[in-house]
Amino acid sequence: MTFEGALSIALPELILSIGALALLALGAFLGNKSTRLIASGAGLVLVVAAAAAVLGPRGAAFHGGFVQDAAAVYSKVVIYLISAVGILLGEPWLKRVKNSRFEYPVLILLAALGMGMMASAGDLISSYIGVELQSLALYVMAAFQRDDSKASEAGLKYFILGALSSGILLYGASLIYGFAGSTRFVDISAAVHAGAGTGVIFGVVFLMCGIAFKASAAPFHMWTPDVYEGAPTPVVAFMTAAPKMAALVLFARVLENGFPGAVKQWSQVLIAIAIISMVWGAFAGLAQKNLKRLWAYSSIANVGYALVGLSTGTQEGVQSMLVFMTLYLIDVTGFFACLTALSRDGRPMEKFEDMAGLMKERPGIALCMTAFALSGLGLPPFSGFWGKVYVFKAAADANLGWLAALGLLSSVVAAFYYLRLIKTMWFDPPAGRTDAAPMDARGVAFAAAAFSFPVVLPALALLDPLSRAAASAFGLN
Amino acid sequence: MEAIAFYVLAVVSVVAALMVVVSRNPVHSVLFLILTFFTAAGLFVLLGAEFLAMLVVVVYVGAVAVLFLFVVMMLDVDFASLREGFVRYLPIGGIAALVLAVEMILVSTAVAERGAASHVHAVVATGLSNTETIGWVLYTNYAYYFEAAGMVLLVAMIGAIVLTLRHKPGIKRQNIAAQTARTPATGMAIIKGVKIGEGIAE
Known part of the structure; x- marks a missing residue:
């Protein structure tokens, strides 16, 4: 393939990187006054990149290091659009706390670039570089409020544990390279076609531990509650959404493209991770008083559900993961948009007792949060229910009915904390007046809530064929 | 030898x-x-x-x-x-080290039995020094990774600046253009008729 052909396949990434560089240079000259301009530019770049992904040519480029297939396109569109929402939430918030810096949208662009690389990784090297690009940008964003000791702690904790997990991931990758003789997934799958030996299995397990850390699946979730609690709320909204999608798609890429011959070996590891995530996410969430920590545990449990889909190793399983994650991302972004919108006397409201009687004080936002809680609970007809239907059906079809039952049980346990939030908002006496909610965060919250109930039904009719086409790109049965 | x-x-x-x-x-x-x-x-x-x-x-x-x-x-x-915690953490650290050692022994025995990568295809012709070999592939086959690694370094640089650079107000910076544009008219004030022992006002 010619170099031009390769570049045209990687057009979305090219747009993102050139856009990020240009906006960075512009910001360096214009200073922090231009943040609004840079942020709108970055949002535009993300939308254009998503359009380029849909319209651009497909295929493998750079000697198989970059794969642009239906799965990559599907996940990139989701990732880029959700990242644009991250800018929409983050930039006005930073302006309100008087920390408006033009680097914030640029960092989101670069993180989105890393996530795009992860979604179309065809090689161990490109997956690693994508993971690293994405996480480095996130470490900086977690500590963006550098004068806040909690945010600095969150950034440092995230960085140190993230570096450790990258080390584990690299160790696994080097073992795989040593035993399979190639870093390219196509060649690896040919080498381990007849079944993986001990060395390769070691490598795969290490690699999976590294990616599970990035997706914050238990037992590699230790950083999640602390980082979510300390990091600025709009950053958390970004961190819970797009990076998880990218990590799960990377899981699918590595395992389905690289090790289709070793499904038996890796699926049991994935099942174990999924069970621990679902159960721990449900039980540990019961004891939380801070909503950001609570939603961290909820996200751990939700990654567990998505992994249930992946662990089946079937096309239906991959499709269920894609649908589940898409619906979950919108829910979780909406929830954190609500938290961004709420403050009392200029202080963010993050605790359960702050939410008391919110229904009387701010009925719009309280209704949105009720919708997200019910959706997280998996109550029909909210979007969370449909995601779980896909995942559990895929598990049941792959003779993993017991796993689906376990997931159902853990979501019954988790129902307690979702319902407690609703009870606090609706029936407890009001805790006092709240500040006026800013337009941007409220708009995102209302849009996400509208998606989570009525819009999800027509949207599913659209998502279903798209995600099926995406999942079929893995060539499974 | x-x-x-x-x-x-x-x-x-x-x-x-x-x-x-x-x-x-x-x-x-x-x-x-x-x-x-x-x-x-x-x-x-x-x-x-x-x-x-x-x-x-x-x-x-x-x-x-x-x-x-x-x-x-x-x-x-x-x-x-x-260093004080050394003895306290010795048991758990020892267990981790032991597990790692066992794993490495297992991996090495696997290598000894079956050989690691059995079919490594050389990317370029043999007979070149390995500096030359890396030079051959780094900007051709691996151009994508090379550029992407550059983006990672860029993020690290942005991060360092965002998290540590502070513009303090009230710092006097050198303005070379203003310095060279100084003329006797702007830089000096001639005061006449100063009395002895009184000095001049600021």
């Missing part, structure tokens, strides 16, 4: 690595770390990877270890108190 060189380098490397952990003086630890890197570079030369050996010396000895040395000397870290 090669076997002797290997054993000398290997023993020195392991002993130096051990000394990094056990020596009391942190500066000594860093110096032993440098020794470890050097012997590792020697091992790479024995393997025929002379470019990698040079990289280890330049990057790890030249940059990383010297940076460590600066950090150790400049930061006032109380290493004695850090």
Whole structure:
């Protein structure tokens, strides 16, 4: 393939990187006054990149290091659009706390670039570089409020544990390279076609531990509650959404493209991770008083559900993961948009007792949060229910009915904390007046809530064929 | 001869690595770390990877270890108190080390039995030095990774600036244009008729 052909396949990434560089240079000259301009530019770049992904040519480029297939396109569109929402939430918030810096949208662009690389990784090297690009940008964003000791702690904790997990991931990758003789997934799958030996299995397990850390699946979730609690709320909204999608798609890429011959070996590891995530996410969430920590545990449990889909190793399983994650991302972004919108006397409201009687004080936002809680609970007809239907059906079809039952049980346990939030908002006496909610965060919250109930039904009719086409790109049965 | 060189380098490397952990003086630890890197570079030369050996010396000895040395000397870290937990953490650390050792032995036996990568295809023609080989592929086959790694470094740079750079108000900066544009008319004030013993007002 010619170099031009390769570049045209990687057009979305090219747009993102050139856009990020240009906006960075512009910001360096214009200073922090231009943040609004840079942020709108970055949002535009993300939308254009998503359009380029849909319209651009497909295929493998750079000697198989970059794969642009239906799965990559599907996940990139989701990732880029959700990242644009991250800018929409983050930039006005930073302006309100008087920390408006033009680097914030640029960092989101670069993180989105890393996530795009992860979604179309065809090689161990490109997956690693994508993971690293994405996480480095996130470490900086977690500590963006550098004068806040909690945010600095969150950034440092995230960085140190993230570096450790990258080390584990690299160790696994080097073992795989040593035993399979190639870093390219196509060649690896040919080498381990007849079944993986001990060395390769070691490598795969290490690699999976590294990616599970990035997706914050238990037992590699230790950083999640602390980082979510300390990091600025709009950053958390970004961190819970797009990076998880990218990590799960990377899981699918590595395992389905690289090790289709070793499904038996890796699926049991994935099942174990999924069970621990679902159960721990449900039980540990019961004891939380801070909503950001609570939603961290909820996200751990939700990654567990998505992994249930992946662990089946079937096309239906991959499709269920894609649908589940898409619906979950919108829910979780909406929830954190609500938290961004709420403050009392200029202080963010993050605790359960702050939410008391919110229904009387701010009925719009309280209704949105009720919708997200019910959706997280998996109550029909909210979007969370449909995601779980896909995942559990895929598990049941792959003779993993017991796993689906376990997931159902853990979501019954988790129902307690979702319902407690609703009870606090609706029936407890009001805790006092709240500040006026800013337009941007409220708009995102209302849009996400509208998606989570009525819009999800027509949207599913659209998502279903798209995600099926995406999942079929893995060539499974 | 090669076997002797290997054993000398290997023993020195392991002993130096051990000394990094056990020596009391942190500066000594860093110096032993440098020794470890050097012997590792020697091992790479024995393997025929002379470019990698040079990289280890330049990057790890030249940059990383010297940076460590600066950090150790400049930061006032109380290493004695850090060391206090050593005995307390020994059991759990020992278990982790044991697990790692067992894993490595398992992997090495697997290598010994079946050989690692059995069918490695050389990317370019043999007969080139490995510096040349890397040069051949780095900007062609691996151009994508090379550029992407550049983006990672860019993020690291942005991050360092975002998190540490502070513009303090009230700092007097040099303005060369203003300095050179000074004329006697703007730079001087001539005051006439100053009386002796009274001085002038500001």
